[in-house]
Amino acid sequence: MTTFTLDGRTALVTGARDGIGRAAAVALAEAGADLVLWGHRDDLDSAAAEVAGYGRKVKTVAADLSDEAAVQRTAERVLAEHEVQILVNNAGIIRRGPALDMPDSDWSEVLQVNLNSVFQLSRLFGGPMCERGSGKIINIASMLSFQGGVNVTSYTASKHAIAGLTRALANEWAPRGVNVNAVAPGYVATANTAVLRSDPVREAEIRSRIPAGRWAAPHEIVGAIVFLASPAADYVHGHVLAVDGGWLSR
């Protein structure tokens, strides 16, 4: 179905080295898009090789998303060379611990990477999309865009805000032809959840609450990202699409 193909488009994915970001980049390439992979100080060679394996053009850039000036410089460099039609704001971090013990720096770092940089990148790449009258922005939300979570205050605050930001930008930019949506993954086996999965009690607690009865693999999340990036989703605006094994239905 041509409405699901991304031929001739360029997608930028942040946090593309591994986990959900890498799986998203590969799926977008498989659907036809060329890729800009945005890393941290990571080695993106392996992810880039996998994308190139689908015959797509791929460029890698690196900038710490907690450094606003570096983000601005890097985005400007990308914009000078590429028309980015799809932006996937995927990179994210989590700091676990009780709110009363949390260092102020943990709070600021999580909000900076998970929220402020998403707003910054959305404006930097969404501006040209609005001028062209088309574009897709997909933010990665979480079950903690809907629920409070356990000992992850800063993460929950950032992911609730991602749902709000998605809706607020959709309201402003839908009339300009730009779709802003989010995907909310359930519990996915990545580095982000390694601590939970290594605690047998917590792991069993979580798994037993998932109707599907298991954690997701990263590749199970990314069909929703490809859909939201495609012409098939041209009339979808401000939606937070859960891909959660039924978690929110419980």
Ligand code: NAD
């Ligand atoms: P991950 O830790 O495997 O990947 C996170 C990526 O973000 C890495 O590539 C890392 O290099 C990048 N990153 C982190 N800090 C950065 C910074 N300061 N600057 C630039 N890049 C930075 O985790 P993941 O599970 O694949 O997470 C991807 C997204 O999915 C995150 O937004 C996360 O909150 C969200 N999410 C994950 C789960 C899950 O269960 N794994 C569930 C819901 C939402």
